[in-house]
Amino acid sequence: MREEGDMTASATKESVNERCALSPKFLPGDSYAGMLLLAANIAYWMLAGAYTPFLSAYFTAIGLSATQTGVLLTIQPLAVIFIQPLWARLSDRTGKRKLVLSFLVAASAVSVLLYYLGIRFATVLFATVVFSLFFSALLPLCDALVIDGCSTHGVEFARVRMGGGR
Numbered sequence: 001m002r003e004e005g006d007m008t009a010s011a012t013k014e015s016v017n018e019r020c021a022l023s024p025k026f027l028p029g030d031s032y033a034g035m036l037l038l039a040a041n042i043a044y045w046m047l048a049g050a051y052t053p054f055l056s057a058y059f060t061a062i063g064l065s066a067t068q069t070g071v072l073l074t075i076q077p078l079a080v081i082f083i084q085p086l087w088a089r090l091s092d093r094t095g096k097r098k099l100v101l102s103f104l105v106a107a108s109a110v111s112v113l114l115y116y117l118g119i120r121f122a123t124v125l126f127a128t129v130v131f132s133l134f135f136s137a138l139l140p141l142c143d144a145l146v147i148d149g150c151s152t153h154g155v156e157f158a159r160v161r162m163g164g165g166r
Helices: 004-020 032-061 066-082 083-095 096-117 121-135 139-154 156-159
Strands: none
Touching: 032 066, 032 139, 032 156, 066 121, 066 139, 083 096, 083 121, 096 121, 121 139, 139 156
């Protein structure tokens, strides 16, 4: 016999699967929609993986102090807290998530070039702030689109997030 908490969790999972008519066996090759959703998810994580882990090494390599590097690395989390909700509100109010996400991708790509302006702390600070204004909202908007697409096409979001698999 299950405890009440177990039943609730199980019923919730079953009701979500029934409501969204989700395929329990999504693999990347199972559907074209699943492949597109997986590609969108992979594209974000490749971008984040190419940029994020090397920031502190880059800042050190251009001669910034540990304190300056620490200040620069706190900008992205602050942007997530204070700026990201503004982009989400714009996306929700206009109903044009794809357009807002496309703008943010383009603005992130252009603003990352600001790092080439110089290696002084003030210049790098400016580049980091501008880049963070756009980059910080990419993941939640991308996730929102992928979740909507998963629901529409009957694909489990968890399987897309994990790259397919059983």
